[in-house]
Amino acid sequence: MSANAIRAAWNGAVELKRHCSHVINTLGPQTPPEAFLYRGNAYYALGQPYFALADYNTAGSVLRLSGEHQRRCRKALESFPETQTGVYPSTDSHLHIFVKPTLAKSCAIETINEHVGRGIRATENMPRHSVVVQPTSPWLLYPTEEGLCSHCGTSLPERSFACANDSCHEEYCSRDCRQEAMAHYHAAVCCNKDYQSIELDVFAQMTEAEKAGAVAERNAAAAQLLMLRVLSTSIQKHVVPSAMGQVRILSGRLTFSPQVLSRSMLRLYERLAHALRISTIVSYEEVVGILARITANCFHRDGSVELNLPRSMLNHSCAANVAEDGQTGAMITTRDVARGEELVINYYPHLKDLAYAERTTELERRGFPCMCAKCQRRE
The missing domain is CATH 2.170.270.10 (SET domain)
Structure with missing residues:
Protein backbone atom coordinates (compact mmCIF):
# COMPACT_ATOMS: atom_id res chain seq x y z
CA MET A 1 0.00 0.00 0.00
CA SER A 2 1.14 3.53 -0.71
CA ALA A 3 1.69 6.04 2.06
CA ASN A 4 -1.49 7.87 1.05
CA ALA A 5 -3.51 4.64 1.17
CA ILE A 6 -2.14 3.79 4.61
CA ARG A 7 -2.95 7.30 5.85
CA ALA A 8 -6.47 7.08 4.42
CA ALA A 9 -7.08 3.69 6.06
CA TRP A 10 -5.84 5.03 9.39
CA ASN A 11 -8.04 8.13 9.19
CA GLY A 12 -10.98 5.93 8.24
CA ALA A 13 -10.45 3.75 11.31
CA VAL A 14 -10.22 6.84 13.55
CA GLU A 15 -13.47 8.17 12.12
CA LEU A 16 -15.20 4.78 12.47
CA LYS A 17 -14.13 4.56 16.11
CA ARG A 18 -15.36 8.10 16.78
CA HIS A 19 -18.71 7.47 15.09
CA CYS A 20 -19.32 4.17 16.88
CA SER A 21 -18.42 5.71 20.24
CA HIS A 22 -20.89 8.53 19.55
CA VAL A 23 -23.64 6.02 18.72
CA ILE A 24 -22.90 3.96 21.85
CA ASN A 25 -22.82 7.01 24.12
CA THR A 26 -26.02 8.41 22.60
CA LEU A 27 -28.14 5.26 22.54
CA GLY A 28 -26.88 3.77 25.79
CA PRO A 29 -28.72 0.54 26.64
CA GLN A 30 -30.50 0.69 23.27
CA THR A 31 -27.18 0.45 21.38
CA PRO A 32 -27.24 -2.26 18.69
CA PRO A 33 -24.44 -4.80 19.31
CA GLU A 34 -23.12 -4.13 15.80
CA ALA A 35 -21.81 -0.77 17.07
CA PHE A 36 -19.40 -2.63 19.38
CA LEU A 37 -18.46 -5.00 16.56
CA TYR A 38 -17.59 -2.14 14.22
CA ARG A 39 -15.72 -0.22 16.92
CA GLY A 40 -13.76 -3.40 17.59
CA ASN A 41 -12.84 -3.45 13.90
CA ALA A 42 -11.64 0.14 14.23
CA TYR A 43 -9.49 -0.67 17.27
CA TYR A 44 -7.98 -3.62 15.43
CA ALA A 45 -7.15 -1.45 12.41
CA LEU A 46 -5.52 1.09 14.74
CA GLY A 47 -3.20 -1.57 16.17
CA GLN A 48 -5.00 -1.93 19.51
CA PRO A 49 -6.29 -5.53 19.54
CA TYR A 50 -6.54 -5.51 23.36
CA PHE A 51 -9.24 -2.83 23.13
CA ALA A 52 -10.84 -4.61 20.17
CA LEU A 53 -11.20 -7.76 22.28
CA ALA A 54 -13.38 -5.94 24.82
CA ASP A 55 -15.78 -4.74 22.11
CA TYR A 56 -15.83 -8.07 20.30
CA ASN A 57 -16.69 -9.82 23.56
CA THR A 58 -19.50 -7.32 24.23
CA ALA A 59 -20.90 -7.81 20.72
CA GLY A 60 -20.51 -11.57 21.05
CA SER A 61 -22.65 -11.63 24.18
CA VAL A 62 -25.63 -10.76 21.94
CA LEU A 63 -24.64 -11.70 18.39
CA ARG A 64 -23.74 -15.19 17.28
CA LEU A 65 -20.10 -14.68 16.34
CA SER A 66 -17.76 -17.44 15.24
CA GLY A 67 -14.96 -16.29 17.53
CA GLU A 68 -12.79 -15.46 14.54
CA HIS A 69 -12.55 -11.80 15.57
CA GLN A 70 -11.09 -12.76 18.96
CA ARG A 71 -8.73 -15.32 17.42
CA ARG A 72 -7.46 -12.66 15.02
CA CYS A 73 -6.70 -10.37 17.96
CA ARG A 74 -4.89 -13.12 19.88
CA LYS A 75 -2.83 -13.89 16.79
CA ALA A 76 -1.88 -10.24 16.34
CA LEU A 77 -0.84 -9.96 19.99
CA GLU A 78 1.72 -12.74 19.52
CA SER A 79 3.88 -10.34 17.49
CA PHE A 80 3.53 -7.42 19.90
CA PRO A 81 6.51 -6.30 22.05
CA GLU A 82 6.59 -7.36 25.69
CA THR A 83 5.69 -3.83 26.80
CA GLN A 84 4.29 -0.67 25.28
CA THR A 85 3.87 2.84 26.64
CA GLY A 86 0.63 4.77 26.53
CA VAL A 87 0.60 8.55 27.01
CA TYR A 88 -2.56 10.30 28.19
CA PRO A 89 -2.48 14.12 28.06
CA SER A 90 -4.02 16.50 30.55
CA THR A 91 -5.75 19.85 30.29
CA ASP A 92 -5.36 22.98 32.41
CA SER A 93 -9.13 23.51 32.58
CA HIS A 94 -9.58 23.03 36.33
CA THR A 136 -4.27 19.67 51.63
CA SER A 137 -6.39 16.57 52.03
CA PRO A 138 -6.40 13.98 49.25
CA TRP A 139 -9.28 14.09 46.80
CA LEU A 140 -9.65 10.31 47.06
CA LEU A 141 -7.94 7.71 49.23
CA TYR A 142 -8.09 3.94 49.55
CA PRO A 143 -6.80 2.21 52.71
CA THR A 144 -4.36 -0.59 51.95
CA GLU A 145 -4.36 -2.13 55.43
CA GLU A 146 -7.03 -3.62 57.67
CA GLY A 147 -8.29 -1.60 60.63
CA LEU A 148 -8.31 1.79 58.87
CA CYS A 149 -11.19 4.13 58.08
CA SER A 150 -12.46 3.43 54.57
CA HIS A 151 -12.74 7.15 53.85
CA CYS A 152 -9.88 9.02 55.54
CA GLY A 153 -7.45 6.17 56.25
CA THR A 154 -6.95 6.86 59.97
CA SER A 155 -6.97 4.03 62.52
CA LEU A 156 -10.44 2.88 63.50
CA PRO A 157 -11.41 3.72 67.09
CA GLU A 158 -12.59 1.04 69.50
CA ARG A 159 -16.15 1.93 68.53
CA SER A 160 -16.11 2.23 64.77
CA PHE A 161 -19.01 3.17 62.53
CA ALA A 162 -19.97 0.43 60.09
CA CYS A 163 -21.80 1.12 56.86
CA ALA A 164 -25.57 1.14 57.31
CA ASN A 165 -25.73 -1.77 54.85
CA ASP A 166 -25.05 -4.95 56.84
CA SER A 167 -23.65 -6.66 53.73
CA CYS A 168 -21.06 -3.92 53.11
CA HIS A 169 -17.45 -4.32 54.30
CA GLU A 170 -16.71 -0.61 54.78
CA GLU A 171 -16.06 0.82 58.26
CA TYR A 172 -15.47 4.42 59.27
CA CYS A 173 -13.86 6.29 62.14
CA SER A 174 -16.79 8.68 62.55
CA ARG A 175 -20.30 9.44 61.38
CA ASP A 176 -18.91 12.37 59.40
CA CYS A 177 -16.60 10.10 57.39
CA ARG A 178 -19.46 7.69 56.75
CA GLN A 179 -21.67 10.53 55.57
CA GLU A 180 -18.95 12.04 53.37
CA ALA A 181 -18.19 8.67 51.78
CA MET A 182 -21.87 8.10 50.98
CA ALA A 183 -22.18 11.59 49.50
CA HIS A 184 -18.96 11.34 47.51
CA TYR A 185 -18.77 7.84 46.03
CA HIS A 186 -20.08 5.01 48.19
CA ALA A 187 -23.84 5.32 47.69
CA ALA A 188 -23.47 4.28 44.05
CA VAL A 189 -21.90 0.91 44.92
CA CYS A 190 -22.87 0.20 48.53
CA CYS A 191 -25.51 -2.41 47.70
CA ASN A 192 -23.74 -3.83 44.65
CA LYS A 193 -22.45 -7.25 45.76
CA ASP A 194 -20.68 -7.91 42.45
CA TYR A 195 -18.73 -4.64 42.73
CA GLN A 196 -17.79 -5.32 46.34
CA SER A 197 -16.61 -8.80 45.35
CA ILE A 198 -14.28 -7.19 42.80
CA GLU A 199 -12.95 -4.80 45.45
CA LEU A 200 -12.21 -7.63 47.86
CA ASP A 201 -10.54 -9.70 45.13
CA VAL A 202 -8.21 -6.84 44.12
CA PHE A 203 -7.44 -6.12 47.79
CA ALA A 204 -6.55 -9.79 48.27
CA GLN A 205 -4.25 -9.66 45.22
CA MET A 206 -2.52 -6.60 46.67
CA THR A 207 -2.07 -8.30 50.05
CA GLU A 208 -0.64 -11.46 48.48
CA ALA A 209 1.79 -9.44 46.35
CA GLU A 210 2.95 -7.54 49.45
CA LYS A 211 3.55 -10.79 51.34
CA ALA A 212 5.58 -12.10 48.40
CA GLY A 213 7.68 -8.93 48.27
CA ALA A 214 6.45 -8.13 44.75
CA VAL A 215 6.45 -4.34 45.11
CA ALA A 216 5.47 -3.49 41.52
CA GLU A 217 2.52 -5.90 41.59
CA ARG A 218 1.46 -4.64 45.01
CA ASN A 219 1.52 -1.00 43.85
CA ALA A 220 -0.33 -1.91 40.64
CA ALA A 221 -3.13 -3.55 42.64
CA ALA A 222 -3.29 -0.54 44.99
CA ALA A 223 -3.65 1.77 41.97
CA GLN A 224 -6.47 -0.44 40.70
CA LEU A 225 -8.28 -0.06 44.03
CA LEU A 226 -7.99 3.71 43.73
CA MET A 227 -9.23 3.44 40.13
CA LEU A 228 -12.33 1.64 41.44
CA ARG A 229 -12.95 4.57 43.77
CA VAL A 230 -12.60 7.06 40.91
CA LEU A 231 -15.02 4.95 38.90
CA SER A 232 -17.62 4.82 41.68
CA THR A 233 -17.27 8.59 42.12
CA SER A 234 -17.99 9.18 38.43
CA ILE A 235 -20.99 6.84 38.52
CA GLN A 236 -22.41 8.69 41.50
CA LYS A 237 -21.93 11.97 39.63
CA HIS A 238 -23.38 10.49 36.42
CA VAL A 239 -20.38 11.50 34.31
CA VAL A 240 -17.66 9.68 32.40
CA PRO A 241 -14.53 9.49 34.62
CA SER A 242 -12.28 11.46 32.24
CA ALA A 243 -14.85 14.28 32.16
CA MET A 244 -14.45 15.02 35.87
CA GLY A 245 -12.36 18.12 36.48
CA GLN A 246 -10.17 16.32 39.01
CA VAL A 247 -9.21 13.74 36.37
CA ARG A 248 -8.92 16.12 33.42
CA ILE A 249 -5.96 17.94 35.01
CA LEU A 250 -3.95 14.71 35.40
CA SER A 251 -1.64 13.37 32.73
CA GLY A 252 -0.67 9.72 32.57
CA ARG A 253 2.17 7.67 31.17
CA LEU A 254 1.71 3.92 31.57
CA THR A 255 4.11 1.18 30.52
CA PHE A 256 1.91 -1.86 30.08
CA SER A 257 2.01 -5.42 28.82
CA PRO A 258 -0.31 -6.03 25.83
CA GLN A 259 -0.75 -9.58 27.12
CA VAL A 260 -1.90 -8.31 30.53
CA LEU A 261 -4.31 -5.87 28.87
CA SER A 262 -5.78 -8.69 26.81
CA ARG A 263 -6.16 -11.09 29.75
CA SER A 264 -6.26 -10.23 33.47
CA MET A 265 -6.96 -6.51 33.03
CA LEU A 266 -9.63 -7.23 30.41
CA ARG A 267 -11.29 -9.70 32.80
CA LEU A 268 -11.31 -7.02 35.50
CA TYR A 269 -12.96 -4.54 33.12
CA GLU A 270 -15.57 -7.05 32.00
CA ARG A 271 -16.44 -7.86 35.62
CA LEU A 272 -16.80 -4.13 36.32
CA ALA A 273 -18.86 -3.55 33.19
CA HIS A 274 -21.21 -6.35 34.22
CA ALA A 275 -21.43 -5.30 37.87
CA LEU A 276 -22.00 -1.60 37.16
CA ARG A 277 -23.73 -1.95 33.75
CA ILE A 278 -21.35 0.57 32.20
CA SER A 279 -20.35 -1.06 28.91
CA THR A 280 -22.17 1.67 26.97
CA ILE A 281 -20.86 4.45 29.22
CA VAL A 282 -17.25 3.63 30.09
CA SER A 283 -15.16 1.86 27.45
CA TYR A 284 -12.19 -0.37 28.18
CA GLU A 285 -9.92 2.28 26.67
CA GLU A 286 -11.38 4.82 29.11
CA VAL A 287 -10.66 2.57 32.11
CA VAL A 288 -7.05 1.99 31.03
CA GLY A 289 -6.62 5.75 30.58
CA ILE A 290 -7.93 6.39 34.09
CA LEU A 291 -5.60 3.73 35.49
CA ALA A 292 -2.66 5.36 33.68
CA ARG A 293 -3.43 8.74 35.23
CA ILE A 294 -3.85 7.26 38.68
CA THR A 295 -0.67 5.18 38.43
CA ALA A 296 1.33 8.26 37.44
CA ASN A 297 -0.13 10.56 40.08
CA CYS A 298 -1.06 8.54 43.17
CA PHE A 299 1.02 8.46 46.34
CA HIS A 300 1.66 5.17 48.14
CA ARG A 301 1.75 6.11 51.80
CA ASP A 302 1.85 3.98 54.95
CA GLY A 303 -1.56 2.33 55.07
CA SER A 304 -3.14 3.96 52.03
CA VAL A 305 -2.88 4.99 48.41
CA GLU A 306 -4.14 8.49 47.70
CA LEU A 307 -4.76 11.02 44.97
CA ASN A 308 -3.70 14.46 46.21
CA LEU A 309 -4.23 16.82 43.27
Whole structure:
Protein backbone atom coordinates (compact mmCIF):
# COMPACT_ATOMS: atom_id res chain seq x y z
CA MET A 1 0.00 0.00 0.00
CA SER A 2 1.14 3.53 -0.71
CA ALA A 3 1.69 6.04 2.06
CA ASN A 4 -1.49 7.87 1.05
CA ALA A 5 -3.51 4.64 1.17
CA ILE A 6 -2.14 3.79 4.61
CA ARG A 7 -2.95 7.30 5.85
CA ALA A 8 -6.47 7.08 4.42
CA ALA A 9 -7.08 3.69 6.06
CA TRP A 10 -5.84 5.03 9.39
CA ASN A 11 -8.04 8.13 9.19
CA GLY A 12 -10.98 5.93 8.24
CA ALA A 13 -10.45 3.75 11.31
CA VAL A 14 -10.22 6.84 13.55
CA GLU A 15 -13.47 8.17 12.12
CA LEU A 16 -15.20 4.78 12.47
CA LYS A 17 -14.13 4.56 16.11
CA ARG A 18 -15.36 8.10 16.78
CA HIS A 19 -18.71 7.47 15.09
CA CYS A 20 -19.32 4.17 16.88
CA SER A 21 -18.42 5.71 20.24
CA HIS A 22 -20.89 8.53 19.55
CA VAL A 23 -23.64 6.02 18.72
CA ILE A 24 -22.90 3.96 21.85
CA ASN A 25 -22.82 7.01 24.12
CA THR A 26 -26.02 8.41 22.60
CA LEU A 27 -28.14 5.26 22.54
CA GLY A 28 -26.88 3.77 25.79
CA PRO A 29 -28.72 0.54 26.64
CA GLN A 30 -30.50 0.69 23.27
CA THR A 31 -27.18 0.45 21.38
CA PRO A 32 -27.24 -2.26 18.69
CA PRO A 33 -24.44 -4.80 19.31
CA GLU A 34 -23.12 -4.13 15.80
CA ALA A 35 -21.81 -0.77 17.07
CA PHE A 36 -19.40 -2.63 19.38
CA LEU A 37 -18.46 -5.00 16.56
CA TYR A 38 -17.59 -2.14 14.22
CA ARG A 39 -15.72 -0.22 16.92
CA GLY A 40 -13.76 -3.40 17.59
CA ASN A 41 -12.84 -3.45 13.90
CA ALA A 42 -11.64 0.14 14.23
CA TYR A 43 -9.49 -0.67 17.27
CA TYR A 44 -7.98 -3.62 15.43
CA ALA A 45 -7.15 -1.45 12.41
CA LEU A 46 -5.52 1.09 14.74
CA GLY A 47 -3.20 -1.57 16.17
CA GLN A 48 -5.00 -1.93 19.51
CA PRO A 49 -6.29 -5.53 19.54
CA TYR A 50 -6.54 -5.51 23.36
CA PHE A 51 -9.24 -2.83 23.13
CA ALA A 52 -10.84 -4.61 20.17
CA LEU A 53 -11.20 -7.76 22.28
CA ALA A 54 -13.38 -5.94 24.82
CA ASP A 55 -15.78 -4.74 22.11
CA TYR A 56 -15.83 -8.07 20.30
CA ASN A 57 -16.69 -9.82 23.56
CA THR A 58 -19.50 -7.32 24.23
CA ALA A 59 -20.90 -7.81 20.72
CA GLY A 60 -20.51 -11.57 21.05
CA SER A 61 -22.65 -11.63 24.18
CA VAL A 62 -25.63 -10.76 21.94
CA LEU A 63 -24.64 -11.70 18.39
CA ARG A 64 -23.74 -15.19 17.28
CA LEU A 65 -20.10 -14.68 16.34
CA SER A 66 -17.76 -17.44 15.24
CA GLY A 67 -14.96 -16.29 17.53
CA GLU A 68 -12.79 -15.46 14.54
CA HIS A 69 -12.55 -11.80 15.57
CA GLN A 70 -11.09 -12.76 18.96
CA ARG A 71 -8.73 -15.32 17.42
CA ARG A 72 -7.46 -12.66 15.02
CA CYS A 73 -6.70 -10.37 17.96
CA ARG A 74 -4.89 -13.12 19.88
CA LYS A 75 -2.83 -13.89 16.79
CA ALA A 76 -1.88 -10.24 16.34
CA LEU A 77 -0.84 -9.96 19.99
CA GLU A 78 1.72 -12.74 19.52
CA SER A 79 3.88 -10.34 17.49
CA PHE A 80 3.53 -7.42 19.90
CA PRO A 81 6.51 -6.30 22.05
CA GLU A 82 6.59 -7.36 25.69
CA THR A 83 5.69 -3.83 26.80
CA GLN A 84 4.29 -0.67 25.28
CA THR A 85 3.87 2.84 26.64
CA GLY A 86 0.63 4.77 26.53
CA VAL A 87 0.60 8.55 27.01
CA TYR A 88 -2.56 10.30 28.19
CA PRO A 89 -2.48 14.12 28.06
CA SER A 90 -4.02 16.50 30.55
CA THR A 91 -5.75 19.85 30.29
CA ASP A 92 -5.36 22.98 32.41
CA SER A 93 -9.13 23.51 32.58
CA HIS A 94 -9.58 23.03 36.33
CA LEU A 95 -6.16 23.88 37.77
CA HIS A 96 -7.55 27.19 39.05
CA ILE A 97 -10.05 25.22 41.16
CA PHE A 98 -8.12 22.22 42.45
CA VAL A 99 -4.44 23.25 42.46
CA LYS A 100 -3.64 26.96 42.24
CA PRO A 101 -5.45 28.05 45.44
CA THR A 102 -3.02 25.92 47.49
CA LEU A 103 0.09 26.85 45.50
CA ALA A 104 2.50 29.51 46.78
CA LYS A 105 2.53 32.77 44.81
CA SER A 106 6.23 32.29 44.11
CA CYS A 107 5.47 29.07 42.15
CA ALA A 108 3.99 28.40 38.73
CA ILE A 109 2.87 25.31 36.82
CA GLU A 110 4.86 25.02 33.59
CA THR A 111 5.86 22.43 31.01
CA ILE A 112 9.21 20.98 32.10
CA ASN A 113 10.19 18.54 29.33
CA GLU A 114 8.77 15.76 27.16
CA HIS A 115 9.55 13.07 29.74
CA VAL A 116 7.72 14.48 32.76
CA GLY A 117 5.39 16.99 31.12
CA ARG A 118 4.22 19.67 33.54
CA GLY A 119 5.75 20.53 36.85
CA ILE A 120 6.09 23.34 39.37
CA ARG A 121 8.83 25.92 38.90
CA ALA A 122 9.98 28.69 41.24
CA THR A 123 9.23 32.14 39.80
CA GLU A 124 11.49 33.84 42.34
CA ASN A 125 14.24 32.87 44.75
CA MET A 126 12.82 30.79 47.60
CA PRO A 127 14.73 30.40 50.88
CA ARG A 128 14.80 27.13 52.77
CA HIS A 129 11.53 26.16 54.50
CA SER A 130 9.42 28.22 52.08
CA VAL A 131 5.92 26.79 51.60
CA VAL A 132 5.34 25.41 48.10
CA VAL A 133 1.94 23.74 48.60
CA GLN A 134 -0.36 24.44 51.53
CA PRO A 135 -1.58 21.47 53.62
CA THR A 136 -4.27 19.67 51.63
CA SER A 137 -6.39 16.57 52.03
CA PRO A 138 -6.40 13.98 49.25
CA TRP A 139 -9.28 14.09 46.80
CA LEU A 140 -9.65 10.31 47.06
CA LEU A 141 -7.94 7.71 49.23
CA TYR A 142 -8.09 3.94 49.55
CA PRO A 143 -6.80 2.21 52.71
CA THR A 144 -4.36 -0.59 51.95
CA GLU A 145 -4.36 -2.13 55.43
CA GLU A 146 -7.03 -3.62 57.67
CA GLY A 147 -8.29 -1.60 60.63
CA LEU A 148 -8.31 1.79 58.87
CA CYS A 149 -11.19 4.13 58.08
CA SER A 150 -12.46 3.43 54.57
CA HIS A 151 -12.74 7.15 53.85
CA CYS A 152 -9.88 9.02 55.54
CA GLY A 153 -7.45 6.17 56.25
CA THR A 154 -6.95 6.86 59.97
CA SER A 155 -6.97 4.03 62.52
CA LEU A 156 -10.44 2.88 63.50
CA PRO A 157 -11.41 3.72 67.09
CA GLU A 158 -12.59 1.04 69.50
CA ARG A 159 -16.15 1.93 68.53
CA SER A 160 -16.11 2.23 64.77
CA PHE A 161 -19.01 3.17 62.53
CA ALA A 162 -19.97 0.43 60.09
CA CYS A 163 -21.80 1.12 56.86
CA ALA A 164 -25.57 1.14 57.31
CA ASN A 165 -25.73 -1.77 54.85
CA ASP A 166 -25.05 -4.95 56.84
CA SER A 167 -23.65 -6.66 53.73
CA CYS A 168 -21.06 -3.92 53.11
CA HIS A 169 -17.45 -4.32 54.30
CA GLU A 170 -16.71 -0.61 54.78
CA GLU A 171 -16.06 0.82 58.26
CA TYR A 172 -15.47 4.42 59.27
CA CYS A 173 -13.86 6.29 62.14
CA SER A 174 -16.79 8.68 62.55
CA ARG A 175 -20.30 9.44 61.38
CA ASP A 176 -18.91 12.37 59.40
CA CYS A 177 -16.60 10.10 57.39
CA ARG A 178 -19.46 7.69 56.75
CA GLN A 179 -21.67 10.53 55.57
CA GLU A 180 -18.95 12.04 53.37
CA ALA A 181 -18.19 8.67 51.78
CA MET A 182 -21.87 8.10 50.98
CA ALA A 183 -22.18 11.59 49.50
CA HIS A 184 -18.96 11.34 47.51
CA TYR A 185 -18.77 7.84 46.03
CA HIS A 186 -20.08 5.01 48.19
CA ALA A 187 -23.84 5.32 47.69
CA ALA A 188 -23.47 4.28 44.05
CA VAL A 189 -21.90 0.91 44.92
CA CYS A 190 -22.87 0.20 48.53
CA CYS A 191 -25.51 -2.41 47.70
CA ASN A 192 -23.74 -3.83 44.65
CA LYS A 193 -22.45 -7.25 45.76
CA ASP A 194 -20.68 -7.91 42.45
CA TYR A 195 -18.73 -4.64 42.73
CA GLN A 196 -17.79 -5.32 46.34
CA SER A 197 -16.61 -8.80 45.35
CA ILE A 198 -14.28 -7.19 42.80
CA GLU A 199 -12.95 -4.80 45.45
CA LEU A 200 -12.21 -7.63 47.86
CA ASP A 201 -10.54 -9.70 45.13
CA VAL A 202 -8.21 -6.84 44.12
CA PHE A 203 -7.44 -6.12 47.79
CA ALA A 204 -6.55 -9.79 48.27
CA GLN A 205 -4.25 -9.66 45.22
CA MET A 206 -2.52 -6.60 46.67
CA THR A 207 -2.07 -8.30 50.05
CA GLU A 208 -0.64 -11.46 48.48
CA ALA A 209 1.79 -9.44 46.35
CA GLU A 210 2.95 -7.54 49.45
CA LYS A 211 3.55 -10.79 51.34
CA ALA A 212 5.58 -12.10 48.40
CA GLY A 213 7.68 -8.93 48.27
CA ALA A 214 6.45 -8.13 44.75
CA VAL A 215 6.45 -4.34 45.11
CA ALA A 216 5.47 -3.49 41.52
CA GLU A 217 2.52 -5.90 41.59
CA ARG A 218 1.46 -4.64 45.01
CA ASN A 219 1.52 -1.00 43.85
CA ALA A 220 -0.33 -1.91 40.64
CA ALA A 221 -3.13 -3.55 42.64
CA ALA A 222 -3.29 -0.54 44.99
CA ALA A 223 -3.65 1.77 41.97
CA GLN A 224 -6.47 -0.44 40.70
CA LEU A 225 -8.28 -0.06 44.03
CA LEU A 226 -7.99 3.71 43.73
CA MET A 227 -9.23 3.44 40.13
CA LEU A 228 -12.33 1.64 41.44
CA ARG A 229 -12.95 4.57 43.77
CA VAL A 230 -12.60 7.06 40.91
CA LEU A 231 -15.02 4.95 38.90
CA SER A 232 -17.62 4.82 41.68
CA THR A 233 -17.27 8.59 42.12
CA SER A 234 -17.99 9.18 38.43
CA ILE A 235 -20.99 6.84 38.52
CA GLN A 236 -22.41 8.69 41.50
CA LYS A 237 -21.93 11.97 39.63
CA HIS A 238 -23.38 10.49 36.42
CA VAL A 239 -20.38 11.50 34.31
CA VAL A 240 -17.66 9.68 32.40
CA PRO A 241 -14.53 9.49 34.62
CA SER A 242 -12.28 11.46 32.24
CA ALA A 243 -14.85 14.28 32.16
CA MET A 244 -14.45 15.02 35.87
CA GLY A 245 -12.36 18.12 36.48
CA GLN A 246 -10.17 16.32 39.01
CA VAL A 247 -9.21 13.74 36.37
CA ARG A 248 -8.92 16.12 33.42
CA ILE A 249 -5.96 17.94 35.01
CA LEU A 250 -3.95 14.71 35.40
CA SER A 251 -1.64 13.37 32.73
CA GLY A 252 -0.67 9.72 32.57
CA ARG A 253 2.17 7.67 31.17
CA LEU A 254 1.71 3.92 31.57
CA THR A 255 4.11 1.18 30.52
CA PHE A 256 1.91 -1.86 30.08
CA SER A 257 2.01 -5.42 28.82
CA PRO A 258 -0.31 -6.03 25.83
CA GLN A 259 -0.75 -9.58 27.12
CA VAL A 260 -1.90 -8.31 30.53
CA LEU A 261 -4.31 -5.87 28.87
CA SER A 262 -5.78 -8.69 26.81
CA ARG A 263 -6.16 -11.09 29.75
CA SER A 264 -6.26 -10.23 33.47
CA MET A 265 -6.96 -6.51 33.03
CA LEU A 266 -9.63 -7.23 30.41
CA ARG A 267 -11.29 -9.70 32.80
CA LEU A 268 -11.31 -7.02 35.50
CA TYR A 269 -12.96 -4.54 33.12
CA GLU A 270 -15.57 -7.05 32.00
CA ARG A 271 -16.44 -7.86 35.62
CA LEU A 272 -16.80 -4.13 36.32
CA ALA A 273 -18.86 -3.55 33.19
CA HIS A 274 -21.21 -6.35 34.22
CA ALA A 275 -21.43 -5.30 37.87
CA LEU A 276 -22.00 -1.60 37.16
CA ARG A 277 -23.73 -1.95 33.75
CA ILE A 278 -21.35 0.57 32.20
CA SER A 279 -20.35 -1.06 28.91
CA THR A 280 -22.17 1.67 26.97
CA ILE A 281 -20.86 4.45 29.22
CA VAL A 282 -17.25 3.63 30.09
CA SER A 283 -15.16 1.86 27.45
CA TYR A 284 -12.19 -0.37 28.18
CA GLU A 285 -9.92 2.28 26.67
CA GLU A 286 -11.38 4.82 29.11
CA VAL A 287 -10.66 2.57 32.11
CA VAL A 288 -7.05 1.99 31.03
CA GLY A 289 -6.62 5.75 30.58
CA ILE A 290 -7.93 6.39 34.09
CA LEU A 291 -5.60 3.73 35.49
CA ALA A 292 -2.66 5.36 33.68
CA ARG A 293 -3.43 8.74 35.23
CA ILE A 294 -3.85 7.26 38.68
CA THR A 295 -0.67 5.18 38.43
CA ALA A 296 1.33 8.26 37.44
CA ASN A 297 -0.13 10.56 40.08
CA CYS A 298 -1.06 8.54 43.17
CA PHE A 299 1.02 8.46 46.34
CA HIS A 300 1.66 5.17 48.14
CA ARG A 301 1.75 6.11 51.80
CA ASP A 302 1.85 3.98 54.95
CA GLY A 303 -1.56 2.33 55.07
CA SER A 304 -3.14 3.96 52.03
CA VAL A 305 -2.88 4.99 48.41
CA GLU A 306 -4.14 8.49 47.70
CA LEU A 307 -4.76 11.02 44.97
CA ASN A 308 -3.70 14.46 46.21
CA LEU A 309 -4.23 16.82 43.27
CA PRO A 310 -1.93 19.75 44.23
CA ARG A 311 0.92 17.42 45.24
CA SER A 312 0.56 15.42 42.03
CA MET A 313 1.87 18.47 40.16
CA LEU A 314 5.27 17.97 41.84
CA ASN A 315 7.56 15.73 39.81
CA HIS A 316 10.00 13.20 41.25
CA SER A 317 13.74 13.62 41.66
CA CYS A 318 16.26 11.50 43.55
CA ALA A 319 17.78 14.87 44.56
CA ALA A 320 14.58 16.51 45.76
CA ASN A 321 14.40 20.09 47.01
CA VAL A 322 10.88 19.84 48.50
CA ALA A 323 9.48 17.58 51.23
CA GLU A 324 6.48 17.37 53.53
CA ASP A 325 6.66 19.27 56.81
CA GLY A 326 5.94 16.63 59.45
CA GLN A 327 4.25 19.15 61.75
CA THR A 328 2.04 21.15 59.38
CA GLY A 329 1.61 18.81 56.41
CA ALA A 330 2.67 21.56 54.00
CA MET A 331 5.17 20.90 51.21
CA ILE A 332 8.23 23.07 51.90
CA THR A 333 11.64 23.63 50.35
CA THR A 334 14.48 21.70 51.98
CA ARG A 335 17.16 24.13 50.75
CA ASP A 336 17.43 27.49 49.04
CA VAL A 337 15.87 27.28 45.57
CA ALA A 338 16.86 29.67 42.80
CA ARG A 339 14.40 31.39 40.50
CA GLY A 340 13.60 29.19 37.48
CA GLU A 341 14.51 25.95 39.25
CA GLU A 342 11.99 23.11 39.22
CA LEU A 343 10.50 22.18 42.58
CA VAL A 344 10.59 18.40 43.00
CA ILE A 345 9.90 15.77 45.64
CA ASN A 346 11.23 12.25 46.15
CA TYR A 347 8.49 9.67 45.63
CA TYR A 348 10.67 7.06 47.36
CA PRO A 349 12.63 8.99 50.04
CA HIS A 350 13.83 5.79 51.74
CA LEU A 351 15.91 5.04 48.61
CA LYS A 352 17.62 8.43 48.32
CA ASP A 353 20.89 7.43 49.99
CA LEU A 354 21.47 4.35 47.82
CA ALA A 355 24.13 4.28 45.11
CA TYR A 356 22.95 4.73 41.52
CA ALA A 357 22.95 1.05 40.52
CA GLU A 358 21.15 -0.15 43.65
CA ARG A 359 18.71 2.76 43.58
CA THR A 360 17.86 2.13 39.93
CA THR A 361 17.25 -1.55 40.63
CA GLU A 362 14.92 -0.73 43.51
CA LEU A 363 13.02 1.85 41.44
CA GLU A 364 12.60 -0.63 38.60
CA ARG A 365 11.23 -3.18 41.09
CA ARG A 366 8.53 -0.62 41.79
CA GLY A 367 7.83 -0.12 38.10
CA PHE A 368 9.28 3.39 38.15
CA PRO A 369 11.90 4.26 35.50
CA CYS A 370 13.48 7.44 36.87
CA MET A 371 14.36 10.26 34.45
CA CYS A 372 15.61 12.81 37.00
CA ALA A 373 18.81 14.79 36.44
CA LYS A 374 20.69 12.85 39.12
CA CYS A 375 19.91 9.51 37.48
CA GLN A 376 20.69 10.91 34.03
CA ARG A 377 24.15 11.72 35.38
CA ARG A 378 24.26 8.16 36.84
CA GLU A 379 25.15 9.54 40.26
